[in-house]
């Protein structure tokens with residue numbers, strides 16, 4: 001299975017095989033197998049606390065697995081040293097679940113940061129790119145604000161702009177639309193889809209916006225109890241009529257109604 | 264029992280190893296490109312420039328109290344003329360480096376531990392790593408370099424202001440002979456005295472930044488983790504300053 005593509009241009013951008021990770025007694029990832037096709041959007045859904053963020057942190061190499069392997073562009077990244085990691089990471093754009101904006105910097109400097117640090121572009125070349133990106137996420141005129149002066153949803157969008165600014169080949173988004181209103185959710189989804197198509201990105205997304213997110217995803221994986229219970233195209237996953245998945249969907253709908261009535 | 268003791272020893276040795284490795288990594292990152300002069304300058308401003316007023320104030324009061332105590336003690340032996348020498352030597356060799364280091368720990372070291380701790384808690388450190396930027400190189404190395412630059416400079420300021428504080432009280436208020444205050448310093452203070460004070464300051468700069476960055480960087484990812492890291496950073500820095508002071512004094516004497 002491994003020898004199929006070594007050239008970095010095969011049909012799969014990321015392969016995850018039998019990935020396991022435990023925190024103390026808690027086996028959070030319990031043999032995750034999943035393929036992320038190149039140039040497509042793969043969305044991971046699942047109940048809160050099932051390990052989606054932990055999986056994403058393995059993909060961007062912040063956490064090391066206890067066993068199993070992750071192959072990115074034909075390279076087994078579970079064995080890389082620091083320098084090798086940085087080479088792989090240069091192609092990444094990552095949106096953290098809580099934004100992780102640098103709170104000592106303005107929104108402009110946050111979004112400009114990857115360009116300032118990792119490219120040789122001058123200030124004059126960077127500024128228009130940053131403004132354009134901020135306009136894309138609906139934050140025009142917010143350049144001088146600091147993250148603490150933004151709402152949660154605005155922070156998310158600024159963080160998305162930072163993740164996109166360097167035209168990464170591999171975009172990882174941890175709940176890009178949680179905490180946004182439906183209109184914003186729609187426009188962020190449209191932006192992700194548009195950027196993905198324009199640059200042929202591979203997108204890995206974790207989302208709770210089921211079923212809205214199905215419309216823009218090429219592949220969906222349903223995570224349950226530390227492994228992938230279902231995966232396939234949105235139509236396949238829906239058609240599988242899996243009991244646990246249906247309960248997850250129904251539970252979310254019920255939860256949303258409860259949440260709404262509680263307000 | 265033996266098992267638990269063994270585990271305790273292993274834990275402590277591991278922690279000590281990580282602590283040493285942390286400084287090793289920071290120093291290695293400081294001497295390998297990409298260099299970050301902009302970040303070093305910014306930290307020198309935060310650690311050094313913004314501490315000048317505080318250090319000057321503490322230096323003035325320390326010198327003044329030395330002038331007062333020194334005058335009263337020396338007068339019993341009829342040797343008020345040695346006041347300048349006593350004040351200057353005590354300040355330059357001992358109190359200058361130690362008190363300046365303690366003040367900067369309280370002011371900048373604690374803030375540094377808290378800042379790094381909250382950056383860790385809000386995943387800003389992870390964000391750096393994912394952008395292929397080495398967080399130690401970006402966050403820790405500039406602070407360590409800035410500490411090594413700033414501490415000797417702050418100590419010099421402390422010493423000079425302290426000596427004038429002693430003059431103000433000892434000579435101005437109490438009436439010790441002014442000429443011999445200054446001449447005594449000029450005659451009896453050697454280059455070795457000055458250098459040993461500055462060596463101390465340099466070592467303290469390294470130790471304080473090392474401890475405060477380490478504690479902040481390894482804070483548990485929550486609010487109480489950050490506050491605990493800050494406290495531990497200040498306490499451990501202060502203890503290490505005084506312990507190192509003893510060792511350095513016995514070596515440099």
Ligand SMILES: Nc1ncnc2c1ncn2[C@@H]1O[C@H](COP(=O)(O)OP(=O)(O)OP(=O)(O)O)[C@@H](O)[C@H]1O
Pocket residue numbers: 023028047048049050051052053054055097
């Ligand atoms: N650093 C850690 N130390 C210990 N346990 C952890 C750590 N990080 C995550 N966990 C545990 O792993 C489990 C999965 O966490 P994770 O953050 O991946 O959930 P998630 O699927 O992203 O949930 P959500 O949708 O709420 O973000 C949780 O039960 C959590 O307690």
Ligand SMILES: [Mg+2]
Pocket residue numbers: 052053054097174
């Ligand atoms: Mg999560």
